[in-house]
Amino acid sequence: MTRDKNAIRTEDLRRHYRMGETMIRAVDGSSLQVRAGEFVALLGSSGSGKSSVLNLIAGLDRPTSGNVTVQDRDLALLSREELAKYRLHVVGMVFQSFNLIASMTLAENVELPLRFSEVERSKRENRAREALERVGLQARMHHRPSELSGGEQQRAALARALINRPKLLLADEPTGNLDSHTGTEIMDLVREFNQQLGMTVVMVTHERALAERYAERMIFLADGKLVGDQPNPVGAEQVMQS
């Protein structure tokens, strides 16, 4: 068996769902590959299906037809339980609205995935502290999300995505709720994870400028279909510079 050099591969991926009388084709036959360690941006206007593709890769949703293979795993063959394990160990996710649990402190939010993977309490605390140090939030460990700025919340979300040392970072509009300065800080962190930890990054965005600045490759989607796939001419140099 030859090992796939691609971290992610989708083949003729479709996700249709019915909304009332009409059939919505959120993803309609898109095939794409992402190499291990690559930083890819999924671009498209709203409703283009980019978030749906990301959810399928994340194992949060199952395709109507076609398949998704991540690190030699065919997600279609995984049970619900195995899919949860896949999300826990292989994928780290960040969202536009941060999605931290409001009733928990930052440290508790960050260590939550470790509870699901049944890591011992003492180890959990150390790892949560390390992860928060990496994003510069060690001083805020015991604060609740509501006491923090948007940028800080997104950094905490990144720490949480990192905690189980996944190979894949999936980001859905990570800077969508942030001002441009804070957005840059977050994106610098994402690039750091990509380059220093060797994580494969797939980022959904509708801001072409952001994609050009950070991504190695840009994939364009419209109406659930792949309409463009090109290496980033500008970004590559920027990546080199930084």
Added chain:
Amino acid sequence: MKIPDLTELALRNLRESLLRNSLTTIGISVGVASLVAMRSLGMGLQQLASRRLVKSGLFDTVFVTSRRDLRNYDRDDQRNGPAPGESRILDEPARKEIENLPNVIEAYPDIRFITELRYQDKPHLTMVSALPESAKSNDAFEGMQGSFFSSDTAPEVILQKAFAEELLGKTSKPGSDDVNVAELAKPLLGRELTMRYAQRQGSQSAAETNRNTSTTGKENTLSGAAYSVVSREQELKIVGVSDLDPENMRGPMRAKVFLPLKLGESLHIMQPTDLRELARAASDQPVYSSISVRVRNPKQVQSVEDSIKKMGFTTFSILDATRSLRQFFAVLDLFLGIFGSLALAVASIGIVNTLVMAILERRREIGIMKAIGASDGDVKRLFFTEAGAMGILGGIVGVAFGWAIGQVINLGTNIYLKRQSLPPENFWAVPWWLVAAAITFAFAVSLVSGWYPAGRAARLDPVQALRYE
């Protein structure tokens, strides 16, 4: 997720919606409290009833009569089996045999007779009965003045209060309960009574007398079967006056004057059965009209009764008579339990409601947990733990609450009883097993209630949940 983590998260979530979850928990505790209260009341009443009866020495007693006693001939168990004439005589060997049966503490003959007692030269006719020493611990002598017999052969008597009144020439008003036994006893204790009785005298001398007086050879005297009846007197000292109401009692307790058993036996008092058994060639050995058998434990009464029946005697125990009473208590208990459980059933709907609401409210949180790797099982177990925690908390609070209700009712009833000049009683029994069972039951009910919401939370589609604002 590990159980300590689950518990920690569940308790944290319960604290987050403190008011709603507290209300639900209070609902459960009201249910548990009503269950505990109902069950305790049922058991308390049952214990009260059986404590009284057990202490009265009736529940552990089997009354044995001979089949030859034709007074009971109509009873079913009499009709099957050997004819009365052929069956065994209830005599001393039979008594010994019964006493040697397993689980039998003692078997003593019922000596009871109506005779004349003279006090200060005035005759009084009354029923006298002989009591074994074991009767000392009997509930019947609880409020007794003076003391029990100094020995089993002492020439002493205990009087029933109505007879004491008679001796003193007082007449008790009918229905009035408040006779002061202590006052009655004061002039009587230590005084002497003279009992006149009919003694059965040994066959030897009687047979001889018979031979001497017999003139015609046709009247054959069966050897050993003859005796004479002699009128005798016995001085007896009054040692106690009992508070007992003979109308509530059965067997030997119905008499108004009590003698020690061994004394009663040694006096060879003429018994009605003596005449009956004379028709048969009998020995000098006394024949008893009935024997009371004390059994170690009321539970063994049935088996002892069966073995005595096998020996060919007729038995009777209060257990036969109280079968329907016990049935009544079993049904009462069941109904009280059902009413108690109804409140808990209502409370369990409260749990379902609270958790379904929690799912709606925490939809996004469930979505987040699933997105970062929680399995369906993790989510399900989390909601289960929350339901279970509410159940256990509600159970503990409810048991305490139910216990408190019981104490209040008990207190109230006893105040009422005191006003009615009745002794205080405990109507309430909360055994440890009931505490454990109530909490376990509340836990189980809450888990069942959590089943549907937990399953619903587990099946929640994370994509939908995350989209939901």
